[in-house]
Amino acid sequence: MKYFFFHLMSWPYLPADFDQMHDSAWIWLSNSHYDPVKGHNLYREYINTLAYADELGFDGICVNEHHQNAYGLMPSPNVIAGALTQRTQKCKIAVIGNALPLYNPPLRVAEEFAMLDVMSNGRLIAGMVIGGGPEYFAYQIEPTTARERYREALDLILKAWTTPGPFEWHSKHYYYRYVNPWPTPLQKPHPPIWIPGVGSQETIDFVAQRRYAYMGIPYFHIDVFRRVFGQFREACQKAGYTADPAQMGWGVPIYVAETDKQAREEFEPAMWYFIKNLLKGIGMTPPGYTSPKSAAVILKNQKHFLYKQETWADIENGVFAIVGSPETVRQKLEHYQKELGVGVVLTGCQTGTLPHHLARKSMELLAREVLPKVR
Template sequence: MKFFNFHLMPYRHADLDAIQKNGSAWVTFSNAHYDPALGAELYHEYLDQMEYADQLGFDGVCLNEHHQTAYGLMPIPGVLAGALARSVKRAKIAVLGRALPLVNNPLTVAEEFAMLDNLTRGRFIAGFVRGIGAEYHAMGINPAESQARFAEAHDLIVRAWTEPGPFSYMGKHYQFQYVNPWPRPYQQPRPPIWVPSQGSSSTIRWAAGLRYTYCQTLSPIATVKKFFDMYREEARKAGYEAGRDQLAWSNCIYVAETDERAMAEARPHLEALMTRLLKMPMEMLLPPGYTNIEAMKRIKATRAVGAKPQSVEDLVKSGLVIIGSPSTVREKLAEYEELAGFGTTLTKTQFGTMPDGMVRANMQAIAQEIIPHFKDAA
C-alpha cells in the first residue's frame, strides 16, 4: 500500500462559534474572520508539514482546490505545489484536484500542470474534479453546465498535452485558434490523472473507462467498498480488470500510545472538522442543475440519516476515520484494505483545528509504526 499525506490546509484559528452562527464555513462566512498574520504562519506551517512527510518516507503529498472557505486555504493549489516542487525531494506531488468547470481557459491548467511536472521531473500527479456545489456559488458559474464544461476542459487539456501543436479547438464552451502550450509535460505522453469523487456513478464509469485512478472522498468504509466495487465492475465492462493501484481512499488517521489517549487527543479537532468546517446547507452543496435527480435523491437520503452530528465514536465505528494505538490502527487499516481493495491511502494527518506539534507526532507515529507494516507485507 502507498501512503500519501493529504492536507486540507484549514484556517485552524477560525472562530467555531461564529461558523455555527453563520450556518457554514463556506461562501457566506465573512473573510473579516481571517487574520493575515496568522494565515501567513499557517501556510508556512502546513508547507513544512508536507516537507516533513517527504522526509518521513510518505509516498506522496496531496493538495486540493476550494474557494471562499475556512475549510481549506488552497484556492490556487498550483502556487503551493510550486513551492513544494523543489523542497519535496522524493515524494510525488498530487493536486487532487483542479476544478475544471470553474476555469474559463483550460489551457492555463494544461500549462500550470506541465510546469509542475517539469519542476518535479515527473513526480507530479494531475487531479481533475468538477468541484463541489459551493464552488459554483463562489465562482459564479452555472452549475447546470458543470458536467459539459468538465468533459470539454478535460478533453482539451489531454489533447494539449499529447498532440503536437499548433492546432485549433472549437468546442461549445471553449474556442481556441491556437493550441500550442509550452512547456510540454515531463512525463510522456502525460502525467497520471486521478479523479476524486463523492461517489457519482457517472464519474466512476467515466474514470474506469479511461483507466484513471479513482479516489473516494472521506466516506464510511462500507460506502468506499460499494463505490470501489462499482469501479471494478465498470472496468470489466471496459474489458480489463482494475488493479489496486487504480483505487485510492481519502481518510483521517490519528495514532497515539493508547486507544483512549488517541480518542481524547483527536476528538476536538475531528469534531471541528465534521460539525463546523464541513457543514453547509443543502442548497449550497447541491445547487439546482449540479447533479441528476437520482444522485440528488441518494445524497438527500444519506444526509437525512446522518442529519444529527455524529459522535467521534460513530465516525470510528463506521470506518470513516481510524483513531487508536499503533496496533489498533494497523489492524483496522489492514481490515479495510482487504475489504475494499484499495492500493493507496490518502491520509489526513492534520484535520480541523489540530496544532503543529500534534500533527508532527501523528505523522511520525504513522511513518514509524504503520507504514513499515504495510511495506513489509507487500
C-alpha cells in the same frame, strides 16, 4: 500499497460559538474572520508539515482547490504545489485537483500542471475535478452545463499534452485558434490522472472507461466505500479489463498516538471542530450540478456523510477515521485496505485545530511504526 498525506489547510481560528452563530463556513462566512498575519504562520507550518511527509517516506502528498471558505485555504493548490516542488525530493505531488469548469481558458490547467511536472522532475499527479457545489457559488459558474464543460476541458488538456501544437480546438463550450502550451509535461504521455469522486455512478463509469484512477474522498461511511469500489471493479470489467488496485484510492483520516486513549484525547476535539464547523455548508449544491436522479441519491445518502455523525461511536463504527495506538491503527488499516481492495490510501490528520507538533508526531508514528508493516 501507496500512502499519501493529504492536507486541506484549514482555518483553525473560528470563534468558539461559530456553530451556533453561523450556518456555513463557506461562501457566506465573512472573510473579516481571516487574519493574514496568522495566515502567514499557518502557510509556513502547513507547508513544513507536507515537506516533512516526504522526509518520513510517504509516497505522496496531496493538495486541493476550494474557494471562499474556512475549510481549505488553497484557492490555488498550484501555488502550494509550486512551493512543494522546491521543498520535497522524492514524493509524488498530487494536486487533486483543479476544478476545470472554473478555468477559462482551461488551457491554464494544462500550462500550470505542466510547469509543476517539469519543476518537480516528473512527480506530479494531475487531479481533474468538477469542483464542489460551493465553488459554483464562489465563481458564479453556470452549474447546469458543468459536466459538459468538464469533459470538454479534460479532452482539451489531454490533447494539448499529447499532440504537438499549434492546433485548432472547437467544442460546444470552447474555441481556440491556437493551442500550443509551453511547457509540456515531463511524464509521457502525460502525468497520471486522478479523479476524486463521492460515489455517483456517472463518475465511476467515466473513470473506469478512461482507465484513470478513482479517489474516494473521505467523509463517508465505510459501507459507501465498499459499494463504490465494488461498482468501480464492475465498471472496469464492463470496460473490458480488471481494475488495478492502483486505480483505487480510499480517503480516510488517520491519527496515531502512544495509546488508544491518548490518541482519542488528542484528536477528538480537532475532529469535532472540523465536523461541526468546517464541514458546515460543504454540501451546498446548485441546481443542475447533478442529474435529478443523482441529486435524489445524494439526499438519501446524507446520513452516511460525516457531517451527520453525532458521537465518537458513530465515527468509529463508520470508520470515518482511524484513531489509536500504532497497533490498533495497523490492525484496522490492514483489515480495511484489504477488504476494500484499494492500492492507495489518502490520509491526513490536520483538521484545523490540531496543534502542529501533534500532527507531526502522528505522522512519525504512522510512517515509522505502522506503514512498514502494512505496505
